[in-house]
Amino acid sequence: MSFKAKRYFTGLLDTGHRHREMKEMMLCNYCGARFKKAEREYKRISQEHPEDFKRKEPDTGFGIETQNLGQMLEDRIKQDKLYKEHLRLMAFGTPEEKQREIKRVNAGFYERHVGESSKKLII
Numbered sequence: 001m002s003f004k005a006k007r008y009f010t011g012l013l014d015t016g017h018r019h020r021e022m023k024e025m026m027l028c029n030y031c032g033a034r035f036k037k038a039e040r041e042y043k044r045i046s047q048e049h050p051e052d053f054k055r056k057e058p059d060t061g062f063g064i065e066t067q068n069l070g071q072m073l074e075d076r077i078k079q080d081k082l083y084k085e086h087l088r089l090m091a092f093g094t095p096e097e098k099q100r101e102i103k104r105v106n107a108g109f110y111e112r113h114v115g116e117s118s119k120k121l122i123i
Contacts, residue, residue: 002052005045012038083110 015034019025026035046053076083086104089097104110 005049005052008045009038009042012041086110 012034013025013031015031017028017030019028019031022035025031028035077087086101089101093101
């Protein structure tokens with residue numbers, strides 16, 4: 001939705017009276033009329049200017065190198081039991097275990113123990 005249209009609709013719906021859900025707003029005696037007006041305007045404008053309401057697909061921006069790195073990481077997690085244990089400890093371990101794992105990573109422990117299968121994945 002374009003910025004102008006979004007601003008217009010939020011202005012129509014702003015009554016100063018707050019509700020948790022749109023359904024409550026629609027049923028409220030104070031806000032119901034403005035909600036119905038905003039609904040009519042939305043239908044009218046979306047028919048007149050459908051290009052303002054089309055959702056743009058996000059650009060992924062992943063290149064070949066990024067895809068290769070992701071594939072290599074996925075393969076390493078599947079095949080390298082030591083690295084898999086490292087990830088488990090970092091996610092679910094005690095604070096002491098996490099500190100030990102951080103020290104190991106900073107010392108290059110997991111770089112020295114990379115399996116031969118992970119090195120072959122570079123294309």
